[in-house]
Structure formats: structure tokens, C-alpha cells
Amino acid sequence: MSDEIGAKLKDYLKSEILHDESYPMADDEPLISSGLIDSFSLVDIALFVEETFGVRIDDNELTADNFDTVAELVKHIEANQ
Amino acid sequence: MARTLPGQLFTLATGAESAREALRLIYSDRDEIVLSRKEVYLAAQRTAEQLAALGVGAGDLVIIVQQDSLLLTASFFGAALLGAIPSIMPFASEKLHPDRYRNAMSALIKLSEPAVLATDPAVEDDARAILPEEGEGIHLPQILVLTPESVLGNSDEPRLDGTFDPDVVALLQHSSGTTGLQKGVALAHRAIFEQLDQYSKSLDFTTDDVIVSWLPLYHDMGLIAGFLMPLLTGARLVLMSPFDWVRAPHMLLQAITAQGGTLTWLPNFTYNFCAQKIRDENLEGVDLSSMRAFINCSEPIYDNSHRLFAERFEPYGAGIEKLATCYAMAETVFGVTQSKIGEPARVEWLDRKALREDLQAVPVEPDYENVESAVSSGKPIGGMNVRVLDPDRNPLPERRIGEIALNCSYMLTEYHRRPDATEEAFHEGWYLTGDMGYVADGEVFVLGRKKDLIIVGGKNVYPRDIEMLVSKVDGIHPGRVVAFGAPNVGAGTEDVAVIAEIDDFDMPDEEKSLLKANVRRKVAAGSDVAVRYVELVPRGWLVKTSSGKVSRSANRLKFLDEKGL
Numbered sequence: 001m002s003d004e005i006g007a008k009l010k011d012y013l014k015s016e017i018l019h020d021e022s023y024p025m026a027d028d029e030p031l032i033s034s035g036l037i038d039s040f041s042l043v044d045i046a047l048f049v050e051e052t053f054g055v056r057i058d059d060n061e062l063t064a065d066n067f068d069t070v071a072e073l074v075k076h077i078e079a080n081q
Numbered sequence: 082m083a084r085t086l087p088g089q090l091f092t093l094a095t096g097a098e099s100a101r102e103a104l105r106l107i108y109s110d111r112d113e114i115v116l117s118r119k120e121v122y123l124a125a126q127r128t129a130e131q132l133a134a135l136g137v138g139a140g141d142l143v144i145i146v147q148q149d150s151l152l153l154t155a156s157f158f159g160a161a162l163l164g165a166i167p168s169i170m171p172f173a174s175e176k177l178h179p180d181r182y183r184n185a186m187s188a189l190i191k192l193s194e195p196a197v198l199a200t201d202p203a204v205e206d207d208a209r210a211i212l213p214e215e216g217e218g219i220h221l222p223q224i225l226v227l228t229p230e231s232v233l234g235n236s237d238e239p240r241l242d243g244t245f246d247p248d249v250v251a252l253l254q255h256s257s258g259t260t261g262l263q264k265g266v267a268l269a270h271r272a273i274f275e276q277l278d279q280y281s282k283s284l285d286f287t288t289d290d291v292i293v294s295w296l297p298l299y300h301d302m303g304l305i306a307g308f309l310m311p312l313l314t315g316a317r318l319v320l321m322s323p324f325d326w327v328r329a330p331h332m333l334l335q336a337i338t339a340q341g342g343t344l345t346w347l348p349n350f351t352y353n354f355c356a357q358k359i360r361d362e363n364l365e366g367v368d369l370s371s372m373r374a375f376i377n378c379s380e381p382i383y384d385n386s387h388r389l390f391a392e393r394f395e396p397y398g399a400g401i402e403k404l405a406t407c408y409a410m411a412e413t414v415f416g417v418t419q420s421k422i423g424e425p426a427r428v429e430w431l432d433r434k435a436l437r438e439d440l441q442a443v444p445v446e447p448d449y450e451n452v453e454s455a456v457s458s459g460k461p462i463g464g465m466n467v468r469v470l471d472p473d474r475n476p477l478p479e480r481r482i483g484e485i486a487l488n489c490s491y492m493l494t495e496y497h498r499r500p501d502a503t504e505e506a507f508h509e510g511w512y513l514t515g516d517m518g519y520v521a522d523g524e525v526f527v528l529g530r531k532k533d534l535i536i537v538g539g540k541n542v543y544p545r546d547i548e549m550l551v552s553k554v555d556g557i558h559p560g561r562v563v564a565f566g567a568p569n570v571g572a573g574t575e576d577v578a579v580i581a582e583i584d585d586f587d588m589p590d591e592e593k594s595l596l597k598a599n600v601r602r603k604v605a606a607g608s609d610v611a612v613r614y615v616e617l618v619p620r621g622w623l624v625k626t627s628s629g630k631v632s633r634s635a636n637r638l639k640f641l642d643e644k645g646l
Contacts, residue, residue, distance in 0.1 A: 018601070019613055022594035035605035039327045040350075040538050043358045046328075059329035060110050 087243025094122030128159025139164030186211035265497035276414035295326035331363035353573035370398030408458035420459030535566035576613035
């Protein structure tokens with residue numbers, strides 16, 4: 001996966017969603033299904049991805065099944081850029 | 082004749098306007114479903130037949146765990162048609178390990194002994210997982226899996242007329258968010274109709290109103306305002322799922338536009354959420370001018386949230402004069418107060434020091450140095466008496482802050498199978514709300530909770546539950562943890578903060594980060610919320626009470642002060 005996309009995503013998730021920049025986030029750590037990121041933040045993540053990478057995530061796609069980890073998000077972004 | 086829920090549904094389904102649209106279900110991923118008054122009734126009757134085949138009769142409890150709003154409607158009224166008692170419960174969300182949900186639900190089932198658990202194919206696994214293990218003295222419900230095909234169809238006529246005693250219990254409404262045993266608020270038919278009559282008057286509600294709602298039906302605001310009021314009065318209801326709405330908040334505004342919506346009820350955070358998270362492109366063609374009011378209810382109300390919303394949506398027809406407020410609770414069926422429709426809710430600017438130290442609401446100018454705003458929830462609705470009590474439960478005059486107590490004829494019958502809780506809730510005939518507030522010129526201002534309840538995005542979170550979870554994290558000492566709510570004006574809700582004392586405060590930063598991460602992971606896995614602030618502090622940081630217990634309120638103030646919140 002792209003290190004650059006992953007790093008940007010992690011920076012965003014840590015600082016804007018978790019509000020803890022020192023959080024040790026692994027690429028394969030479940031974020032949504034674990035409850036670390038709640039459903040109210042899903043729209044924020046979609047807007048960030050759209051603005052930063054130009055990839056639109058459809059409202060219905062935004063679920064734990066599709067985007068539970070940084071690695072999955074990166075894969076989706078790369079496939080759609 | 083005194084009304085009952087199913088009797089009223091029957092009257093509407095067999096009246097002159099039985100073909101009039103009653104319910105429109107909107108989905109993000111499939112075509113909408115539109116049902117007339119008669120069709121709503123028939124879906125319920127078909128469900129009633131399936132429930133009756135399982136032996137369900139009058140007075141039996143039917144627990145409903147379903148995702149599809151069509152089936153929720155059919156199950157709720159299907160049980161009601163038999164004189165059974167429906168209770169809609171949440172299903173587990175997307176979390177993989179909803180242990181907390183499972184434990185709370187199976188405890189509830191053990192206590193309440195439902196005859197049937199009605200579910201649908203989408204959440205059937207969730208529903209089955211909440212059944213307690215078989216054992217002596219444990220009564221397991223039968224399972225009914227409903228599908229749209231099994232409830233839809235028009236080749237029938239209404240038969241069950243719902244005639245029975247209006248003083249029996251019509252439904253159970255469960256309090257949200259506790260890990261402990263939930264309390265089921267038992268409401269009688271008579272109380273529900275008295276509330277609906279009084280509350281509709283305060284809204285100038287008519288059958289021409291169109292209610293648009295995304296609220297979950299297991300919550301009192303969703304069930305009463307966003308479901309029963311329109312369906313039992315004959316006004317139109319446009320309903321969408323909370324799971325769709327949270328991913329696409331513009332759905333609400335588009336539905337209002339398409340259907341000429343007039344009323345919607347929203348928790349405070351929604352105003353920020355809509356103002357900040359809807360793309361401009363999703364607002365193309367949106368017209369909110371048909372709306373009479375967006376009613377802010379069920380969370381502490383922030384003036385800032387209203388201003389953000391009005392700023393963004395005034396060009397679309399939703400200015401500040403359309404942002405009304407309401408104070409409501411399941412125990413009084415729903416509404417306690419309602420601000421006047423068509424006028425901006427009254428905002429007061431108060432001296433914060435007098436507020437916090439003297440428990441007095443002293444008005445000051447908005448530019449006063451130490452100021453805090455409070456938004457009025459309006460005046461009591463008809464038949465509702467409101468008092469503010471001091472700690473000895475004596476009534477206080479206007480502008481003095483105390484616990485809000487209520488008295489009305491549409492109070493709950495009891496907490497289901499919890500005589501202890503029912504008795505505790507009343508003092509000399511007055512229901513003790515646990516909410517703190519004051520009255521000024523007859524208007525009620527709600528300021529917060531007496532106990533340390535945190536409300537995050539409309540969900541109730543109990544600090545003790547969070548503290549117990551954090552205490553289980555390796556490296557954290559039980560008893561040296563405190564959790565509380567910190568205001569988040571930007572999001573229009575509260576955040577959860579956790580402070581924990583650690584022995585080895587000089588440990589490397591990396592270890593501290595890991596410890597903090599483990600605190601977050603533990604709370605995320607074991608509760609419904611994500612923690613925003615995790616602070617590790619050295620021994621002796623936490624303020625204790627005279628009896629040696631960690632004080633939530635004192636540590637909250639210390640933390641807010643240090644963070645400048």
C-alpha cells in the first residue's frame with residue numbers, strides 16, 4: 001500500500017478523530033468495528049478522503065465491512081484515484 | 082369511547098380517508114415504500130396473525146429487535162392489535178464485540194419475560210445472541226422472523242378493532258445507555274393520548290402536518306414524536322433509518338423538500354452535524370420553507386448550535402425563528418415543555434459564578450466577562466406542573482437552580498417489574514427528573530444532570546461504567562480513575578474525558594502512549610462511545626471528597642479549568 005496515503009490518513013485520524021497524536025495506530029487495526037471511531041465520524045472521514053485524495057466514498061459504502069482499517073481505506077483510495 | 086392505540090389505528094383505517102397517505106419509508110439504497118392508513122393497519126394485522134399463531138395474547142410482552150422501519154411499524158402495531166405490549170429495542174451496531182449490549186439485553190429478557198422476540202433477517206443473529214442461556218426459572222421467548230413479504234398485501238379488511246381497557250399498559254419504553262439493568266417505562270393508552278392531545282395543542286398540530294424523522298424508534302423522541310403522534314392522529318410521517326441518516330445527513334433535508342415536511346425533532350448535536358457535514362452539492366434544490374419548526378430536544382441545548390444551523394440553512398428557508406426547543410422524557414410519555422412555534426427560542430446570558438457557586442440564574446449582558454448562555458425549553462404544556470426543588474426537596478422560587486420535579490395526569494404507570502425504581506422516582510406525588518434547571522417567567526431552562534450522566538450524541542453514558550472499564554486496563558489502578566463529560570461546543574454535544582493516576586509517572590512517553598491507547602481500546606470495546614480525552618496524571622492529582630472518594634464534579638472543574646474549556 002502507499003505509505004504516503006497511509007501516513008496522511010493516520011495523521012488525520014489521530015489528530016482530528018482520536019485527538020491523540022501519539023496513538024500507536026497499526027495499518028490493520030480495526031477502527032470502526034472496535035468502536036474506536038464512532039459512526040458520527042464516518043462522514044468526516046469521507047469528506048477528508050474526498051478533499052485530500054479526490055476520491056468520493058459513496059454514503060452507502062461507508063461501513064465497517066468496507067473501511068475498518070487504514071489499509072482498507074488506502075486500498076480503496078488507490079483503486080479509485 | 083376512550084381511545085386505545087390499536088383502536089385509533091382501526092378508526093383511521095376504516096374511516097372516510099382510509100386511503101390517505103400515512104407513512105412513507107425512505108431508504109438510501111432502495112425505492113421508498115408508501116402506505117395508506119389502511120395499509121399500515123393491514124401490515125399490523127398480518128403481523129398480529131403471526132404473533133397470535135405463537136400464542137401471543139393480551140398483556141404479553143413482545144420485544145422488537147428489527148432494522149427495517151416497515152417491519153418495526155408492523156410489529157409494534159401488530160402486538161398492539163392483540164392487546165399485547167410492544168417494546169422496541171436497539172440492535173447491536175457495527176461493533177464486532179457488543180458484549181455490553183448482549184449482557185444488558187439478556188438481563189432485560191430475564192427480568193421482563195417476553196412472550197416473543199420479533200426480528201428480521203438483517204439482524205436476526207443479533208437478536209438471537211441476546212437470549213439468556215437456558216436454565217432453571219428462565220423463560221425464553223419464541224422467535225418471530227418477519228419479512229416485508231409476510232406483512233405487505235392488500236387483500237384483506239381490518240377486523241381487530243382494538244377495544245379494551247384504556248388504562249392497561251400499551252407499551253414499554255426502555256431507558257437508553259445503561260450497563261446496569263434497564264428500566265422499562267410502562268405507559269398506559271390513556272396517558273399516551275392525554276400527552277398527544279396536550280402536546281399537539283402546544284404545536285398547533287393538525288393532520289396537514291408532515292413529520293420527517295430519522296430518529297430511532299427505541300428512543301422516546303423517535304417513538305412518540307417521530308412515530309406515534311403522526312400515525313395516531315392521521316398526519317403524514319416520512320421515516321428514514323438512523324443508520325442511513327448518519328452517513329448521509331442531507332437525506333433529512335431532501336426528504337423535507339420532496340415531501341413538504343413541517344416538523345422534525347432533533348437532538349442538539351444534529352444542528353452542528355447538519356451545518357458542518359453536508360456538502361453544498363447535496364443541498365442543490367433543497368427548500369426548507371415548508372417547515373414550521375425544527376425542534377431541539379433530548380440533549381442539553383446550545384445557543385451556538387442554533388446559530389450555526391441558522392447561518393447555513395437560512396438561505397434554504399430555515400432561519401432562527403424556525404428553531405424551537407422542547408424538554409421531554411419517557412416518564413411523562415414525552416413532552417414536558419415546548420417553546421412557541423414560529424419564534425426563536427429565548428436565550429439568557431447568565432453570570433457563571435452565580436450559576437456555579439450560588440445556584441442562581443442571574444442575567445447579565447452577553448459581553449459580561451464570566452458569562453454562560455442558557456436556552457429556554459419553553460413553557461410547560463397543558464396539564465403539566467413543574468417545580469424546582471432544593472436538596473431537601475422544598476420548592477424554590479424562580480431563578481433558583483435545583484432539581485426539576487413534575488406532576489401531570491399522563492405519567493408512567495410504573496417501571497416494569499421494578500417497584501423499587503418506581504418508588505424511588507417519586508416524592509409526594511412529584512416525579513424527580515434528575516435534571517437541574519430553573520424557571521424564569523414561566524419558562525423552563527434545563528442546565529444539566531443532577532447525577533454525573535454524560536450525554537454524547539444523544540446517547541446516555543454513565544461515568545461509573547467508563548471508570549469500571551478503565552480500571553481493568555493493565556497499569557491503571559482501580560479507584561484512581563475518573564470519567565466525566567466535557568462540553569464540545571463545536572460539535573454541539575459532550576465528549577467523554579478520562580483521567581487516571583499512574584504510579585510510575587516517569588515511564589517513557591512511548592509506554593504512556595500505549596497505556597493511553599489501551600484505555601481507549603478498552604472503553605471502545607466495552608461501551609457505546611469513544612473517549613476523546615485520556616489524561617494520565619501522577620499520584621495525588623485527583624481531588625478527593627472528605628470521605629476519600631474521587632470526586633467527579635471537582636475533577637471535572639479542575640480539568641476544564643486546566644484545558645481552558
